[in-house]
Amino acid sequence: MPTTTKAFNGFQTKCLHAGDHRNKSGHVTSPICLSTAFEFPDTAEGAKRAADIEADEFYGRWGSTNAREFEALIAGLEGAEDAVCASSGLGIISMIAHAFLHPGAHFVGVHACYSETKILLESVTKQLSVDATFVRSDQVENFAAAIRPDTKLVFVETPANPTLSLVDIEGVAKIVREQSEAVLVVDSTFASPYNQNPLSLGADIVVHSATKYIGGHSDVVAGVCAANRTLAHQVREKFSFHGPHLDPFAAWLLCRGIRTLGLRIRQQNENARELAHYLESHPKVNRVYYPMLESHPQHELARRQMRGGGGMICFEVQGGMEASLRFISTIQLSKLAVSLGGVTSTITHPSSMTHNLLPREEREKAGITDGMLRFSVGIEDADDLKQDLEDAFRSI
Numbered sequence: 001m002p003t004t005t006k007a008f009n010g011f012q013t014k015c016l017h018a019g020d021h022r023n024k025s026g027h028v029t030s031p032i033c034l035s036t037a038f039e040f041p042d043t044a045e046g047a048k049r050a051a052d053i054e055a056d057e058f059y060g061r062w063g064s065t066n067a068r069e070f071e072a073l074i075a076g077l078e079g080a081e082d083a084v085c086a087s088s089g090l091g092i093i094s095m096i097a098h099a100f101l102h103p104g105a106h107f108v109g110v111h112a113c114y115s116e117t118k119i120l121l122e123s124v125t126k127q128l129s130v131d132a133t134f135v136r137s138d139q140v141e142n143f144a145a146a147i148r149p150d151t152k153l154v155f156v157e158t159p160a161n162p163t164l165s166l167v168d169i170e171g172v173a174k175i176v177r178e179q180s181e182a183v184l185v186v187d188s189t190f191a192s193p194y195n196q197n198p199l200s201l202g203a204d205i206v207v208h209s210a211t212k213y214i215g216g217h218s219d220v221v222a223g224v225c226a227a228n229r230t231l232a233h234q235v236r237e238k239f240s241f242h243g244p245h246l247d248p249f250a251a252w253l254l255c256r257g258i259r260t261l262g263l264r265i266r267q268q269n270e271n272a273r274e275l276a277h278y279l280e281s282h283p284k285v286n287r288v289y290y291p292m293l294e295s296h297p298q299h300e301l302a303r304r305q306m307r308g309g310g311g312m313i314c315f316e317v318q319g320g321m322e323a324s325l326r327f328i329s330t331i332q333l334s335k336l337a338v339s340l341g342g343v344t345s346t347i348t349h350p351s352s353m354t355h356n357l358l359p360r361e362e363r364e365k366a367g368i369t370d371g372m373l374r375f376s377v378g379i380e381d382a383d384d385l386k387q388d389l390e391d392a393f394r395s396i
């Protein structure tokens, strides 16, 4: 079948065509291939595929044609040579930790991140006898103080879930290069590939919980990372033997979600910016956290490393936890639900619903207060979302 060889640069064009060479069927939309085994034309070919973990037509746990098409799309969107997907965001983060950490090594992580990422990295480092240092991530000096010659992995998240504090990717990458041979990993879930491309800023690996913006429709759990061929291969090796493979149907749903990624994120950026301004000027709101607000303490950095602020807003309603909970229980259009990045707006209370597994002291280190609300802005019309918020404010 003819495949696209024409060069193209537009983000939304890549969303549609970056994986073309992986769809060998000639169908405009790839068929779902559920087969877990593939007939070899001869014994030599069987042996060849068995020796090549990149082979997509060998055995289901090693990957599928649909998963490879998804990986090619992500590699295209992140400007990477290759990508590796897994059955969840945490699954791919776990594979990265196992690929680059070994007993006696040193690890640097951050306080401000998705709570279960922190719990996972704490547990993996403990089990592998890896010395771990967690830093406050909004100042590069903290990385300079923590990174050592034996640091093998540095894992950051920007913007952070849920506080939207940022990490200066370029600044940290420079320190990592100067002080170690560590692999720098950036969890870019909140930004999506549209708003931020960490590899172009010096990171080695970019990670996404594809459950969020990449899938975009709140109907699939998946994770993916993108990197150069060598690093991606190291992750794929771990992945093939640990076994968190992505189901072909899930991969197909992700490819379908990506077709509208550029359109969705543009709308979410626009909605969120408008709502962030609205919230900031509201008399019943204490504080709003959004990278593209001038009041964000790292606004200049946001403008430097992000194309848009994304669809996540964090804010505090006056009156602390009680008022915040009352506020979200009267919201109607936005769903009271965890997860984020879908086309439908959702709103959640991090300290009791997403970051509840962290002890209070850890939540404080991550900057999470009891009155904080996390708003994942969808693609509804901004005026309707604003009206929904206004009605909720009136009721408290």
Ligand SMILES: *Cc1c(COP(=O)(O)O)cnc(C)c1O
Residues within 6 Å of the ligand: 088, 089, 090, 091, 114, 117, 157, 161, 187, 189, 190, 209, 210, 211, 212, 221, 222, 223
């Ligand atoms: C949700 C999330 C994860 C975990 O991804 P799953 O797909 O739920 O395993 C990791 N990082 C961030 C920033 C997230 O929001």
